[in-house]
Amino acid sequence: MALSAGEIKLVTDSWTAVYANKKANGVALFVRLFSENPGFQSQFRYLDGVSGLAAIEKTPALGDHAVKVMDTINSWIGSLGDSSAMVAKLTALGTSHIALKVTPANFDAMGPVLLWMLQEKAGGAFTPAAKDAWAKGWDLMKSHIVKALQG
Numbered sequence: 312m313a314l315s316a317g318e319i320k321l322v323t324d325s326w327t328a329v330y331a332n333k334k335a336n337g338v339a340l341f342v343r344l345f346s347e348n349p350g351f352q353s354q355f356r357y358l359d360g361v362s363g364l365a366a367i368e369k370t371p372a373l374g375d376h377a378v379k380v381m382d383t384i385n386s387w388i389g390s391l392g393d394s395s396a397m398v399a400k401l402t403a404l405g406t407s408h409i410a411l412k413v414t415p416a417n418f419d420a421m422g423p424v425l426l427w428m429l430q431e432k433a434g435g436a437f438t439p440a441a442k443d444a445w446a447k448g449w450d451l452m453k454s455h456i457v458k459a460l461q462g
């Protein structure tokens with residue numbers, strides 16, 4: 312179900328707080344993804360031969376990738392009020408991840424990690440109402456990604 316104008320504002324305001332520091336927060340997002348899901352590391356070719364979370368965190372390619380991911384999410388947030396534009400972007404992401412062998416389970420794991428980043432890094436903007444709006448927003452985004460991922 313689409314987000315209300317109030318929910319879009321809650322998502323946008325808390326996102327703006329984390330996007331202001333996109334590289335560091337994007338790296339923190341991935342380090343958390345790997346610490347919670349150690350098996351995922353092997354899906355990322357630029358982490359071949361990199362061992363341990365401290366080394367992962369310092370890998371330059373992870374910083375570059377993290378910025379791309381944060382920019383992509385930022386573009387989705389900017390389209391929350393324009394459903395057809397947002398669905399087109401989410402579908403493109405899902406389709407691009409088929410060849411990367413990413414699974415729906417990978418995207419299921421991303422939700423709690425995204426919420427963790429917001430909780431840790433968005434300061435006061437991540438209110439209980441913002442958390443509820445994000446949970447609803449991520450479910451909506453994920454549903455379109457997974458639909459495209461499954462062809």
Ligand code: HEM
Nearest residue numbers: 351354355356357379380383384407408411413417418421
């Ligand atoms: C918020 C969700 C996600 C976003 C916004 C995102 C975004 C991106 C972007 C922008 C790229 C660069 C290539 C491209 O444009 O297709 C990429 C690559 C990639 N993504 Fe995602 N992604 C997300 C979730 C995931 C998940 C959950 C996984 C697996 C656990 C994953 C695995 C990969 C891999 C393996 C690559 C290739 C990295 C490389 O070797 O350079 N992504 N992603």
